[in-house]
Amino acid sequence: MMINVLGIVGSPRKKGNTHQLVAKILEGAASGGAAVHYVFLSGLSMKECDGCHVCWLGKECSKHDDMNHLYLQINQADVLVLGTPVYWYGPTALMKGFMDRFVYYNCDCNRRWVKGKKVLLAIPFEDANRETAEPVEQFFERSLSYLEMNLAGKIVAGGLSSRGQAASREDLMKAAFMLGKNMINADKAGFVR
DSSP: OOOEEEEEEOOSOTTSHHHHHHHHHHHHHHHTTOEEEEEEGGGSOOOOOOOOOGGGGTOOOTTOSHHHHHHHHHHHOSEEEEEOOOBTTBOOHHHHHHHHGGGGGSSHHHHTTTTTOEEEEEEEOSOSOGGGGHHHHHHHHHHHHHTTOEEEEEEEEOOOOSTTGGGGOHHHHHHHHHHHHHHHHHHHHSOOO
């Protein structure tokens, strides 16, 4: 059975550092035989969660936007790759809004879709100080743990001060590729769907 990997790019810039890192992770996953797909949050229409909890009753989200289709893609994916640059010590508004909508999975009827699902992170940032990215890492670690998802790997890349600079960093590109490839090879060894 083929492993499905869904990459979520939470940067407003295509061909920027986040996009390049997520793309390289997906390239590595594809080299291991996975089916890979991209989603650019900047191209979707997504409203904010208002906590109505209609989803907790087993119903479709009341927002009737692109997230309803994205839930289906998330449910069908075996691995998620989430990418966001660091903006003011946090994820982008795009990524935060996307993660806010994960309240959908915070109930018994929907939790089964994400429980145990593996997640890889790509977090580029401009500052050279690793502490700058720590709030974003903690945001994901706590959110994913709460949803019983498995944070299986990450690439946190500082010192990227210009658009697309990650592509010129051979070490980053190799690390991102291997992150995706190793994840798939490890999963294929014991993969049961």
